[in-house]
Amino acid sequence: MxxxxxxxxxxxxxxxxxxxxxxxxxxxxxxxxxxxxxxxxxxxxxxxxxxxxxxxxxxxxxxxxxxxxxxxxxxxxxxxVSLSHAELLELYEIRESLEGMACRLAAERMTLEEIDELRRVLETHERDAAFQAGVGYYQQEGDFDFHYRIIQGSGNRTLTQMLCGELYQLVRMYRIQFSTTPNRPRQAFAEHHRILDAIADRDGELAELLMRRHIGASKRNIARHYQDGTNQTATERGES
CATH class of the missing domain: 1.10.10.10 (Winged helix-like DNA-binding domain superfamily/Winged helix DNA-binding domain)
Structure with missing residues (x-):
């Protein structure tokens, strides 16, 4: 309340x-x-x-x-706002496509200094108390957000306006709500490191693929969350 x-x-x-x-x-x-x-x-x-x-x-x-x-x-x-299961999956489909593109462009366009700063962002995430305890992932916004930094590094103003403007806080809301899924924080951190390595290697194709897989994994976690909720409701009603 x-x-x-x-x-x-x-x-x-x-x-x-x-x-x-x-x-x-x-x-x-x-x-x-x-x-x-x-x-x-x-x-x-x-x-x-x-x-x-x-x-x-x-x-x-x-x-x-x-x-x-x-x-x-x-x-x-x-x-x-309270998105339905279908609406939330649509939002993640948009993220999967557009953030994948942003990652490919970032691999081509980020400066060495920006890549070093991105690496320091992950070092900050690793030191976070919630992450160390395995109960969540670092959730500060803007320049402390791994995804935000990559989108900014894409150098595409239209893409940045969409993902860091109109949709940003809505996406953050659901990222935070699902960040405490068991084992997901450690998995996400490892995936972030692989994405960073691909960007540092200037391998845009791999960077895009890894980002799409990363967001796809989150989308599947959401689907499982809703499925578990549906199954629990059916059990409580005595449905088979």
Missing amino acids: LDQLDPPVIAQDDSETLSENVFRRIQAAIVKGEIAPGSKISEPELARTYGISRGPLREAIHRLEGQRLLVRVPHVGARV
Whole structure:
């Protein structure tokens, strides 16, 4: 429930507007699952939780709708997005194709300095406490995100706008929610290293193949998750 939510602590830059700050705080809460998928957004509750007036709050909500994190439901209002199984698989099919292309272009276009920075990103991921404990994968955004760095390194502005703009936070939301699948963090880390090696070797064809396989593995994990949920529901109903 929103009234039980501890507001995320995000430092506010002196030049940052109140609307921008609350936008980032609500965005983080949605992406991390602190405000659950499908939750109805109550403006009065959010205004009390974040100590903000309705004007800046509505501006933040409008921006979150633009990122597809919130959806408008007729006669209900705004809700946190909750993709169906089919919609989620479609999103991962888009990722598989477009991030594969981005990886191929990155192998051709990233500078040696950018590749070294990408390697340091993975070193940071390996030191993360959740990863070391085997309970999750490092989930910071932007320049600390392995996928984000590769997309930026593709040098294709249209591709970057699609994957790092319109779809980015929606994709992050589901990446985080499924990052705790048993054994997946270690597997993903090993796959990231193989992708990085292909990029460093300037083997665009292999880099694309490995990225597509990497995202394909995540897509299969999602399919299994939904299948397990369906089987459990059927068992509870006494279905065979």
